[in-house]
Amino acid sequence: MGKWVEQLNSRQILGILYGVCVMSLVLTATGAWFVRDNTVSPGELLTLRWIWMAGLVMFISAILLIGRPLINRMASQNERMRAKHEELEHVLQASKQNETKLQYRNELIEVLASKESLFDYSSVIEKIVLLTSAEFGALLLVKDGEISSVVPKEMTEEQQESLKTKSLLLKRVMISKLPAATSKKVADDLHEYPYYIYETVIPVMDPSDDKMIGCLYLARYDEQFDASEKSELNAFANQLAISLLRMRLYRQMQQDRKETAQLINSVREAILYLNYEEESVVGNRAFIRMFDDLQFDYQGYEELADVKIDIEQLAERVDQRDHFISYVEHVFDRKPPEEGLSISLDQGDCFLQVYAESIYRDGKLHGTMLVLRDVTAETEIDRMKSELVSTVSHELRTPLSSIYGFTELMLERDLKESRRELYLKTIHDEAKRLSFLVSDFLDLQKMEAGKQTFEWERVDLYELARDSIGFYQETTDAHHIHLDADSTQDFTIEADLEGMRQLLGNLLSNAVKYSPDGGNVLVSLERLEGQVVMKVRDNGIGIPSSALPNLFGKFYRVDNSDRRKIGGTGLGLAICKEIAKAHDGHLHVESVYGEGSTFICELPTSKEVVHQ
Numbered sequence: 001m002g003k004w005v006e007q008l009n010s011r012q013i014l015g016i017l018y019g020v021c022v023m024s025l026v027l028t029a030t031g032a033w034f035v036r037d038n039t040v041s042p043g044e045l046l047t048l049r050w051i052w053m054a055g056l057v058m059f060i061s062a063i064l065l066i067g068r069p070l071i072n073r074m075a076s077q078n079e080r081m082r083a084k085h086e087e088l089e090h091v092l093q094a095s096k097q098n099e100t101k102l103q104y105r106n107e108l109i110e111v112l113a114s115k116e117s118l119f120d121y122s123s124v125i126e127k128i129v130l131l132t133s134a135e136f137g138a139l140l141l142v143k144d145g146e147i148s149s150v151v152p153k154e155m156t157e158e159q160q161e162s163l164k165t166k167s168l169l170l171k172r173v174m175i176s177k178l179p180a181a182t183s184k185k186v187a188d189d190l191h192e193y194p195y196y197i198y199e200t201v202i203p204v205m206d207p208s209d210d211k212m213i214g215c216l217y218l219a220r221y222d223e224q225f226d227a228s229e230k231s232e233l234n235a236f237a238n239q240l241a242i243s244l245l246r247m248r249l250y251r252q253m254q255q256d257r258k259e260t261a262q263l264i265n266s267v268r269e270a271i272l273y274l275n276y277e278e279e280s281v282v283g284n285r286a287f288i289r290m291f292d293d294l295q296f297d298y299q300g301y302e303e304l305a306d307v308k309i310d311i312e313q314l315a316e317r318v319d320q321r322d323h324f325i326s327y328v329e330h331v332f333d334r335k336p337p338e339e340g341l342s343i344s345l346d347q348g349d350c351f352l353q354v355y356a357e358s359i360y361r362d363g364k365l366h367g368t369m370l371v372l373r374d375v376t377a378e379t380e381i382d383r384m385k386s387e388l389v390s391t392v393s394h395e396l397r398t399p400l401s402s403i404y405g406f407t408e409l410m411l412e413r414d415l416k417e418s419r420r421e422l423y424l425k426t427i428h429d430e431a432k433r434l435s436f437l438v439s440d441f442l443d444l445q446k447m448e449a450g451k452q453t454f455e456w457e458r459v460d461l462y463e464l465a466r467d468s469i470g471f472y473q474e475t476t477d478a479h480h481i482h483l484d485a486d487s488t489q490d491f492t493i494e495a496d497l498e499g500m501r502q503l504l505g506n507l508l509s510n511a512v513k514y515s516p517d518g519g520n521v522l523v524s525l526e527r528l529e530g531q532v533v534m535k536v537r538d539n540g541i542g543i544p545s546s547a548l549p550n551l552f553g554k555f556y557r558v559d560n561s562d563r564r565k566i567g568g569t570g571l572g573l574a575i576c577k578e579i580a581k582a583h584d585g586h587l588h589v590e591s592v593y594g595e596g597s598t599f600i601c602e603l604p605t606s607k608e609v610v611h612q
């Protein structure tokens, strides 16, 4: 019967079951209907009981005969379904694992290919460890046959050190340049039972010269690396090799770029490089120092600054603005001029030689280097040379020719006593002038070289000013020289008397000399905390503002018509400046052209260091 039931399909079984149930129900219901109104006879009641009994027996037999095998069958079906479900679960898990591995693989490939990963070795080894389900691992970088660095994943310092120095497996791979694997039985106090650790090392080779550039080390417990994993690791090692080489190249390029930037930044000339291809402009350190009001992005000595160029703004401080703008515009229009340009900044404060150098790549104009060379010192030397020549030609030749002429006259002619005396006086005056010039020049040389000797003593500037004013007042009737100082104050300072006399004398003689129409000259003294301020003011011809920065330079003379007739060597103020400096003081000037000048000298009352 059980077999028969097993052969039936589920619908047939259910049909039979339902049929039996319905029949037993009909029998039971019919019996119940007859019994309902108690009109049945005892014989009929007996029959009815038999019918009920038969229905009940049929029902129970049907349950026993058909239901049990059915339940058994359902139970076995259930079992099969559960097994199938488990199988499916297993497949799902495996596919999930595969999916995760695929994801890791993709990520790894992405990491190896992307530029950002060039600095991220740790994410490479991390991905490989995850992908191979290894417990730990490391990427070892090899340089000249030696391990240069270790990038670990889940490895302690100790493990890394032991891998580097003690691992025979690694040593074997480094010698053979072939992948290798080992298994080790580990028994330690931490674990109850000994376990196996499987290690594999895959070399990373430079395909161009077959040199080892790195190694992949992976370790796993209780499961060997199978052949497919090993071949996959080899494939990764090849990709890693390309990535590492690319990284080396990139690093080298970065290094070269930094070195170039450092070289260009160390050049003293201001350099601006216009890259026509990239439409970018970079400047070196000297450039951004020279034009610090421009917009730029300067990251430091190892980088060139990105400069935002506004030609109008660049030319703002240039004295020869239009020339400069046209020059730079030519450079920006890819037509760099062959000849250079001389310009000055800030009204002659700084002189620049500008030139443009074209840079070609593959025969095509790639960019232009605009170089601005500071030639202020050279220009100053040139100016000094020409000033010296004109001083020599004027200040030396004039007295020399009168000395020569008058002595010749005296030698050749028989002169009257009065005339002889006049000639001799002229010769004496001119010789004196010459001698002053020579000693001025020598004094300045000495001071500049720090070889001038000063006698330090207490000098009363009030007394000195009074003496000097008296002396210079004697030389002129057209000027009135006054002293403005509170006589109750103490104007004594620690100074060299002769130096102070020379300083004040030069300022007074200039004040008189450069007030050709006469006028007032005022010497004032003021006592401040720790210093005395001495001023010499005149209402003379004044000094143009363009001349002020150079005024204290050697041989510098303001060259214009109103003072051409006034003699001089251009040494007086340079000497004054050096004397003030030797006294730790400060000399400067305020002047309005055409109205007069005030020379201000601030002198400390005592010197801490006594100059020899």
Ligand code: ADP
Residues within 6 Å of the ligand: 506, 510, 511, 514, 538, 540, 541, 542, 543, 551, 556, 557, 558, 559, 563, 567, 568, 569, 570, 571, 572, 573, 574, 597
């Ligand atoms: P110099 O022998 O030419 O007077 P200095 O060194 O004393 O040489 O002065 C340098 C220049 O400064 C002079 O050529 C002159 O043009 C200008 N200068 C000096 N002092 C005055 C002043 N008080 N007023 C106007 N210009 C002056």
